Amino acid sequence: METGIEIKNLSKQFGKKQALSDVNLTIERGMFGLLGPNGAGKTTLMKIITTLTKKSSGEVRICGIPVEECKRVRQITGYLPQDFSMYGNMNAYEALDYLAVLSGMEKEERKKLVPEMLEKVNLTEQKRTKVRAMSGGMKRRLGIAQAIIHNPKVIVVDEPTAGLDPEERVRFRNLLCEVAKDRVVILSTHIVGDIEATCERIAVLNNGSIIFDGTVSGLLKLAEGKVYSAEVSTMELPKLREKYQITGMLTNGSLTHVKMIAQTKPLPEAKACAPDVEDAYMYLMQQGGVC
Amino acid sequence: MFFPLFFKECRQIAKSLVYYLYLIILVLFLTSQLSDGDWSDRLTEPKPGQESYGFKESEDETLIMESTLAELVRETDWNSYATYPFMFYKEVTLNDSELAEIEQILFECTGKSFEQLLDEMDAHFSGYDQSTMEGAPISGQTFLVEPAEDLTFEEFQNAMKRVCGIIGKGSAFEPEKLTASEPKTYEDALEDYRALCEKDKVTGAYMRLFCDYAGIMLVILPIFLGATRCLRDKRADAQQVIYARAASSLQVVGSRYLANLFMAFLPVVLIAFLLQSPYLYLARTNGVAPDVLAFLKYSVGWLLPTLMVTLALSFVLTELIGNVFAVILQVFWSFACIALETSLVGEFGFHLEPRWNTVGNTQSFFAQLGQLAINRLFYLLLAILLFGLTVLIFDRKRKGGVFWHGKNSKSRG
Numbered sequence: 001m002e003t004g005i006e007i008k009n010l011s012k013q014f015g016k017k018q019a020l021s022d023v024n025l026t027i028e029r030g031m032f033g034l035l036g037p038n039g040a041g042k043t044t045l046m047k048i049i050t051t052l053t054k055k056s057s058g059e060v061r062i063c064g065i066p067v068e069e070c071k072r073v074r075q076i077t078g079y080l081p082q083d084f085s086m087y088g089n090m091n092a093y094e095a096l097d098y099l100a101v102l103s104g105m106e107k108e109e110r111k112k113l114v115p116e117m118l119e120k121v122n123l124t125e126q127k128r129t130k131v132r133a134m135s136g137g138m139k140r141r142l143g144i145a146q147a148i149i150h151n152p153k154v155i156v157v158d159e160p161t162a163g164l165d166p167e168e169r170v171r172f173r174n175l176l177c178e179v180a181k182d183r184v185v186i187l188s189t190h191i192v193g194d195i196e197a198t199c200e201r202i203a204v205l206n207n208g209s210i211i212f213d214g215t216v217s218g219l220l221k222l223a224e225g226k227v228y229s230a231e232v233s234t235m236e237l238p239k240l241r242e243k244y245q246i247t248g249m250l251t252n253g254s255l256t257h258v259k260m261i262a263q264t265k266p267l268p269e270a271k272a273c274a275p276d277v278e279d280a281y282m283y284l285m286q287q288g289g290v291c
Numbered sequence: 292m293f294f295p296l297f298f299k300e301c302r303q304i305a306k307s308l309v310y311y312l313y314l315i316i317l318v319l320f321l322t323s324q325l326s327d328g329d330w331s332d333r334l335t336e337p338k339p340g341q342e343s344y345g346f347k348e349s350e351d352e353t354l355i356m357e358s359t360l361a362e363l364v365r366e367t368d369w370n371s372y373a374t375y376p377f378m379f380y381k382e383v384t385l386n387d388s389e390l391a392e393i394e395q396i397l398f399e400c401t402g403k404s405f406e407q408l409l410d411e412m413d414a415h416f417s418g419y420d421q422s423t424m425e426g427a428p429i430s431g432q433t434f435l436v437e438p439a440e441d442l443t444f445e446e447f448q449n450a451m452k453r454v455c456g457i458i459g460k461g462s463a464f465e466p467e468k469l470t471a472s473e474p475k476t477y478e479d480a481l482e483d484y485r486a487l488c489e490k491d492k493v494t495g496a497y498m499r500l501f502c503d504y505a506g507i508m509l510v511i512l513p514i515f516l517g518a519t520r521c522l523r524d525k526r527a528d529a530q531q532v533i534y535a536r537a538a539s540s541l542q543v544v545g546s547r548y549l550a551n552l553f554m555a556f557l558p559v560v561l562i563a564f565l566l567q568s569p570y571l572y573l574a575r576t577n578g579v580a581p582d583v584l585a586f587l588k589y590s591v592g593w594l595l596p597t598l599m600v601t602l603a604l605s606f607v608l609t610e611l612i613g614n615v616f617a618v619i620l621q622v623f624w625s626f627a628c629i630a631l632e633t634s635l636v637g638e639f640g641f642h643l644e645p646r647w648n649t650v651g652n653t654q655s656f657f658a659q660l661g662q663l664a665i666n667r668l669f670y671l672l673l674a675i676l677l678f679g680l681t682v683l684i685f686d687r688k689r690k691g692g693v694f695w696h697g698k699n700s701k702s703r704g
Contacts, residue, residue, distance in 0.1 A: 050535045051535070052691055053690070070690065071537060075537045079532065081535075085528040087303070088527060098299055102538040102543070104537050146532065150537070
């Protein structure tokens with residue numbers, strides 16, 4: 001596959017800890033969501049794809065290039081790490097230009113592309129702002145600019161919206177969708193809303209293993225008929241919580257409207273309802289996963 | 292890719308506070324140590340029949356014993372011994388039992404009691420006014436203490452070893468440092484003058500003294516430049532984003548190392564040039580053709596290998612250890628290197644900082660030039676080796692390599 005990522009029987013161990021276990025994935029052009037709780041192995045997988053961590057076994061090919069060929073892989077990948085930052089005394093322009101040099105870009109190319117990228121991520125007015133003075137959102141936007149400036153075929157974005165306010169988050173998701181038009185973008189996150197808003201294909205990782213690989217609608221289908229809503233007395237809530245996984249609730253005086261996951265109808269007055277991605281994800285995690 | 296990276300690194304260094312501290316300390320140290328010195332006498336050709344032609348180091352064992360014993364009597368009388376344990380002056384004061392031991396050693400070496408020796412010294416110094424030094428005997432006719440008749444030089448050296456055991460390291464009584472001076476003859480003075488003008492071309496002699504002082508700074512100060520650069524990625528939390536770029540480890544580390552080397556060396560060369568300038572003028576006014584490029588030759592040949600090694604070691608240790616312990620470790624190493632110097636002039640061996648704490652001594656310097664060349668070549672190769680190691684460590688860290696002080700990054704996902 002010349003335009004995507006192929007992962008076969010990938011395993012990674014850190015000492016005695018099995019971070020990834022027999023992972024198999026095929027990722028094609030477009031936005032791909034990698035979902036999982038903290039510590040599931042998402043960052044490890046991202047780092048293997050970006051050559052920052054060596055795999056213990058298995059095979060990983062980025063656009064047909066084995067991941068062992070670090071230099072070639074780095075030329076075609078862009079990476080936005082979880083806590084992106086750069087030297088605090090550099091301004092946005094300098095930081096982007098420096099990273100462009102490290103990607104092997106020539107002066108003329110940089111002169112043209114650096115302002116273009118800053119424009120694209122809406123940082124033109126802040127091009128003289130020092131990195132140390134940037135807000136979290138500005139840093140992430142600079143991060144995405146550095147990840148795409150060398151026109152990579154694959155972009156890996158690790159937890160990009162953590163800590164952003166809702167407005168910044170929406171803006172960032174839109175930006176990601178825009179850059180994913182003609183390349184592979186892997187979005188790793190534990191925030192279900194990010195995946196729901198941007199990805200068609202997703203994989204769910206838990207304890208180092210893929211527990212779901214498919215489309216968003218496929219994930220939703222898994223939870224069909226397993227999500228119920230009901231209006232219960234607020235006093236009953238603790239008891240209900242013990243028995244069922246509550247995925248949403250809205251309190252109104254002494255009554256609370258709850259949404260929960262259950263194999264069968266949990267209460268006589270409960271009604272089956274259509275699951276959203278968060279419900280489906282919670283259901284999957286509760287079940288332990290089906291691929 | 293290399294040159295744009297190199298220039299960007301230089302620009303970053305020029306904005307760094309550590310670099311300005313480096314500049315300030317270097318300039319203050321060198322200008323304070325090298326600002327004086329009257330050379331007009333040295334650049335005048337000696338003529339037969341002069342009252343004095345200066346002094347030279349003597350190899351006469353009897354004279355060395357006489358001179359050393361006289362110095363020991365003097366320092367024991369004051370109970371103040373000058374030592375340089377780490378190349379810096381330290382006054383040593385002894386207690387009564389230690390003083391008694393020294394007096395016993397003096398007795399063994401001279402056959403005279405300490406009181407007798409003091410009387411001899413008083414008689415010698417009473418010959419002139421010590422406050423105005425009027426009528427003072429010139430060195431060479433100075434106070435000397437005659438050793439016992441049957442005392443061999445080897446026995447004397449052993450006795451001085453015992454003295455060092457009492458007062459500590461770094462004194463003038465170290466058996467291998469024992470020396471005395473004797474007056475130069477007209478022929479000696481003429482030979483020295485010719486060597487200064489023809490071989491050193493005046494500026495060379497001064498540049499050796501410059502290298503001596505600058506070398507001390509270059510064993511210590513570049514540590515901080517190197518460590519600052521290597522810790523910068525980590526401090527800025529920019530390691531992963533840099534590691535993931537296409538640039539090779541050789542290009543990344545190479546540009547950083549060479550930029551630091553260039554920026555650290557540039558002020559050294561400029562200061563050397565500025566401090567050499569008065570001697571160019573002095574030489575020309577005395578009708579001697581100076582070596583205009585001596586500042587560059589000595590800076591590159593003498594100081595550059597020291598700077599390269601210090602910087603390369605700083606890079607390798609900081610990349611390997613990844614925290615401030617690398618700096619502490621290297622500061623210890625640097626001070627040890629300075630402390631292990633056995634001679635202030637020559638005897639280069641494999642010392643990191645070749646010392647030549649004197650102006651001139653041209654003949655002696657050229658006799659040891661081969662030794663110096665081997666020394667410098669060794670450190671040049673060592674610097675290249677350390678640089679190569681840094682590249683390997685950086686490359687390994689880029690691929691998720693783990694060292695004993697923790698992983699280069701954390702996996703949280």
